[in-house]
Amino acid sequence: MSLSDAVGPDAPNPYELLSWYAEMGVTEALDETPRNHFADPVPAGGNGQPRLRPLPGRPAAPVRPMAAAATAPDDATVSAKALAREARTLDELRAALAGFEGCALKATAKNLVFADGNPEGRVMMVGEAPGADEDRIGLPFVGRSGQLLDRMLAAIGLNRKDDVYIANMLPWRPPGNRTPTPQEVAICLPFIQRQIELADPDILVCVGGPSAQGLLGFTGILRSRGKWVEYDTGTRRIRAIATLHPAYLLRRPLDKRLAWRDLRALKAALDGKN
Ligand code: URA
DSSP, X not given: OOGGGGGSTTOOOHHHHHHHHHHTTOOOOOOSSOOOTTSOOOOBOTTSSBOOOOOTTSOOOOOOOOHHHHSOHHHHHHHHHHHHHHOOSHHHHHHHHHHOOOOTHHHHOSSOOOOEEOTTSSEEEEEXXXXXXXXXXXXXXXXXXXXXXXXXXXXXXXXTTTTEEEEESXXXXXXXXXXXXXXXXXXXXHHHHHHHHHHOOSEEEEESHHHHHHHHOOOOXXXXXXXXXXXXXXXXXXXXXXXXXXXXXXXOGGGHHHHHHHHHHHHHHHTTOO
């Protein structure tokens, strides 16, 4: 449907339409006429922003560029590192993330999903990224996979209120739950690394492949899960293990036996038995 079809009495509310596009993962608007993206760019204005050509017959509307899009990815990573390093507490880190404009995911997410559980807990679990429920509520792992995660923890006598601190590699939901881009992961990495350093758990559990890859350098979660490695938080070395993501276990219940082995290994480590 073109925009000209969308102006009748039954036309959708443009804000709802835009939210729907964002939800579906649309990240670019296309013109009705083809555009040569390889042509010389429009010369920049004095403020360094591209000069916007007014549409025929209309004055150019002032445009506030989306801050996330205005920050080049390399600059965003550099500023993420600096902001993360400057944060001296988890509260400061949350505030730094809330003010950070370098990751485009923030523009489409409803909420910052920073953490849940007990930051004093001996275990820190890190998943991939918030889903729709987490985005709506602003807490990690509260949807179906979060409920399974809670049951898995309960099976070894742990609960998130007292024993476990939970966060994600990315604190904003990727639209439509799409896989985060490597660039988005790289931009958010300094924040989760600093979050681990500040929470200072005894044991890090990477929940699912993307977290295991981003934090431990593992490839192939089915091959690498259940293996203990050392993770350097920046201030000390702690034990780390990767396990299967509960969303995967909901699709492949037979593999719960593998996750059960990882949980038993976690419990034994907490009890000083391995
Ligand atoms: N999956 C994740 O990896 N994290 C969440 O918070 C929810 C689902």
